Amino acid sequence: MSSKIRCALVGLGRWGELLVEAGKQAESLEITAVVTRTPSKVERYCADNNLQLTDQLNNVLEDDDIDALIIATPHSQHFEQLMKAAECGKHVYCEKPFTLNSAQADEALSALAKSGCKVAIGHNRRFAPNTLALQQLIADGRLGELVHIEGCFHANMAQASGKWRDSVEESPAGGMTSLGIHAVDMLINLMGPITRVDAESERIAATCAFDDHTSARLRFANGGKGQLTTLTSTAMRWVITVCGTKGWAEIRDLDKLTFSPTEGALEENTYPGFDYPGLASITAALQGFAGDVLLNQPYAVSPHQIAHATAVLQAVIDSSLSGESVDL
Template sequence: MTRRLRAGLLGYGYAGATFHAPLLAETEGVELIAVASSRPEQVLQAWPQARVLPDAEALLAEDDIDLVVIATPNDSHFPLALAALRAGKHVVVDKPFTLDAAQARLLMEEAERAGRLLSVFHNRRWDADFLAVRQLLDEGALGRVVHFESHFDRYRPQVRQRWRESSGPGAGLWFDLGPHLLDQALQLFGLPQALSLEMAALRDGAASDDWFHAMLRYPDKRVILHGSALVADVGPRFTLHGTLGSFSKYGLDPQEDALKAGARPGGEGWGVDMKPGRLVSGGEEAVFCGPAGDYLRYYAGVRDAILHSEANPVPAEEAWRVMALLELGKRSAMLQCWQPVPDNLREPAA
């Protein structure tokens, strides 16, 4: 009988209910067997086969759970991941990995001692629009890229009563969307030389930042990462300019909206982007569509890493670098000046 990866989910808020539970349940060879939540009725309505446990302590005590997925508020990621590793579990942590790079390093060391996989859910590596950008760069269609701009803008003028928009640790848009944009930039271009960030709380009653504008300096290019909660007329998601042409892409990857609507991931048409990008090169214009997005590839990678010793789809070390840049950005915003990226981030983590 083929071995299955048995998963337990900590938290059934937005991230747990929208992303992790359906992706775990629909990934071949993975079984969602338990959820720790204060909303048992909601969990059982969607996942009647799963055991609902009252808290993390109860879930970590279950002997038949191989993988613990942490989809709880940001300030709980570190202690819960540490407890899960010490309980002998493999661990996936929703982004951001932790509250700072020091916590991330401690978790990496604990995972090494425990001999367990530690991974971070940077799912937007499998967005259709990002995969299109990656394909264009791999093919050299734009020549040498000199300008890359990545926007994640929304129109949410009302401040909601939730931890993401509070004044607590790990709240705010930079820690919510910044990890996605930084991770994608690092995947494409590696670490920058320096980083500059501005943050602001612009909405009426905002308790944390709801606008950020980051610049990453590379020897031969500039990268802009921007997020805002007050954009009613949303511009391009991606804009690239290179020595051979330009590319622009409007609209977000469709997977999150499909998951929010209750669609199960996978199947025909899943992740297909219906809004192709615009490629301008050699005086000609063309539409360009990349491959379909597929978040299932993340948990398939986690499954294969644990059961078949294949590569971790998002190694903790890569997420640690994202955490270091998030911290560096906050320092830049506080001091209102560029911050050089430390050399130790370019070396393998000890």
């Protein structure tokens, strides 16, 4: 393998184009090919960006010049594509959610591991500077013992009406697969494993076929508790708040951090260059994937955390349907 991993992007929608742009800035990764169901829609884009174009996944799976897949397709397609990647020995960077249920996640992760393939998940918010600073506050003990965490990710998803996300099959429990899974990953990252989920999901003002208000009460292995909320019928909002015995800290968007200690002055920080969509954070995630493939440097999200987040996603779905809490 060369000093760069060569990737085929599977799926070229709005986020796929962001991945292409982010990939241009990655030192150890390059996107050289695109797989899409309708090549005619992206012929000009691929020509302008010097990308090989095909509508057949097998063409890139059988190409020895392709080291890895970057999967940015509809959620329900991920599992089959992950399994094919494992079969052909291709490393994988997969957009979230990894799969739509826990059994599929476990099977795909096992298959990739047995094939010696590296796997990464597209949680670019892990790489945002305010997230890294919050992690350091926690590691330094400045929050004390963590007792509570809250996460919300909202957006106006009206534009999804009539498109592939607009179904309960692709978007179970409302915004959980498109938005809330980011918050799930961040809560796991900061607070640790989740052991109980008690969720509700319903349509209040939705214009799409899926729910627009989903929330869950959470219990963590460390004894702390939490709250998760995702709305799909309001303006964009990303906030994570962590409360400890020495104070609370909050990240907003990808570039703001507030720390309020029980003793001392409020601290506020802004990190320029990371306003939405935070292209630099996507580049960092892709570069992290390349570092794992080339140098065996562990990716920020471990396979175990990928599996656990998928189990939490399934628990939110199951709890919201049954009206009962789910233990993990």
